[in-house]
Amino acid sequence: MPRPANPETRSRLLEKGGDLVSSRGFNATGVQEITAAAGVPKGSFYNYFDSKEAFAVAVLTEYWDAVVAEFGAILNEGRTPPLSRIARYFAGLAEFHERRRYAVGCLIGNMALEVTPTSEDVRIKLAAIYREWSAALASCLREAQEKGELSAAKDPGQLAIALIDTFEGAVMRAKVERSRAPFDGFERLVLPSLLT
Amino acid sequence: MPRPANPETRSRLLEKGGDLVSSRGFNATGVQEITAAAGVPKGSFYNYFDSKEAFAVAVLTEYWDAVVAEFGAILNEGRTPPLSRIARYFAGLAEFHERRRYAVGCLIGNMALEVTPTSEDVRIKLAAIYREWSAALASCLREAQEKGELSAAKDPGQLAIALIDTFEGAVMRAKVERSRAPFDGFERLVLPSLLT
Structure with missing residues (x-):
């Protein structure tokens, strides 16, 4: 038994x-x-x-819940201008990777590249995380538009997902170079170019 | 023997x-x-x-050489305006991933996230690929500046590496969503925002 x-x-x-x-x-x-x-x-x-695959989905769920718990509130800090919240949010994530000396990377990205080819359950979970993540950012970007901080011509949903893609690419290179440089590039070049 | x-x-x-x-x-x-x-x-x-790790480095070398052989010349097509070459180059890479139905992803990114934690040789090879890749793009961006297509205030080297990071992030999400949408976002939103 x-x-x-x-x-x-x-x-x-x-x-x-x-x-x-x-x-x-x-x-x-x-x-x-x-x-x-x-x-x-x-x-x-x-x-x-039930399986190692089910364990992978549970680990991803824990990881994402921890990221939301640690950083999610930054996006809803009503007194901070929305675009400053976005910058602080990604600065927090970059610092999170810095604390781990860039060697680990983002579990979302790691699983996306390593496990999706062989696990449909992991792939579906990751797609759901991408949706939640971009929805949280898009909501803050919409506020930025309402406050005139961001061009109303931009699509907040598309912009949100572009921020995620560009950040994940920086995490990847940080893992290769073991350096903060990719996050500096994201903060100084990519973010200001996208958020105008 | x-x-x-x-x-x-x-x-x-x-x-x-x-x-x-x-x-x-x-x-x-x-x-x-x-x-x-x-x-x-x-x-x-x-x-x-000598080892499975040495095999990984050799596979990466072959992959990168194939990418350079198939797409590298696009960046040097003297008759095409430099920024159009950049757009064609990434469109070519996106089509390459489309042909493989997005499921495989980019071997550079895959190895960056999966193998760098356990193989210093792979990490060093990947860092060299990043350097070569960004140098090729930076050279084309410099031409764009000389021809007045791109603001002279931008650093071509930093911009080149930002293009790589943002593209790799799109490849990652394409693998999760099994769709072209991330490349559409890269072409319509990220590229025009960065290349101004």
Whole structure:
């Protein structure tokens, strides 16, 4: 009879396993390494996750929820002008990558490139994250238009998704160069060019 | 005694193995699968490559050389205005991804996110590719400035690398959404915003 699931064990599997997946990649990380890192028997993994793929979706969900919890509020700070909020939001994300010395990258981008070819569930989850992420940015961009900070001719939805694409490209190069330079380029060149 | 190396076998290993790595990821592809796809005995892999990591560097080299061979000349078409060359160049790359139905993505980006954490050789090769790629674009952007097509106030080197970052971000999302939409955004929104 399977043991009853323990929410703390599930959290530990997601945290320790998520660290491994973030730093080494999903396919390079085995279930046994995940359970060893979390200090639980290998077999118990399947009490919590139907498959390694289901685990990937859960890790992505945790990652995205953490990003929203840490940075989401910046986009809704009513007293700050909307375009300044956007700049602060991405500066916060850049600092997040800096703290991890650029080596890990963004789990969303990592999974997008590594896991989508082999997992439709991960691909669908990532598409949902892209939608949520761009909706949050688009809402702030719409406010910027209402306040006359941003040209009314621009489509906030398209602009939001362009900001995400350009930022993810910077994260990618930061991982290769292990440097802040791509984020400097994003802040000084890409953001001002797009947000006019 | 090891057999003398056969250049055709090496090419076949790189071609068939490169396809596997491109479609499934580097870590998900074993040496045995690479040799099976190329129709050679597993042991012969090491007659050609010192390690799987050395193979990754060789695959990247082939990929980049193929991109330069197929698209590089567009940037030097003297009769076409420089900014039109840039637009055609990225349109060509977008079509390349379209032909592969967006599922594969760019091997440079894939390797950047998946393999740099565990391979310093791959990281160094990727940094060299970024340098070559941005130098080729910067040279065309400099011409655009000389011809008055682009503001002389912009730094061609920084602009070149921003184009690469933003394009790679679009390739990433195209892989998730399996659609051309990210390239449309790049062509209609990002390129015109950056190239003014």
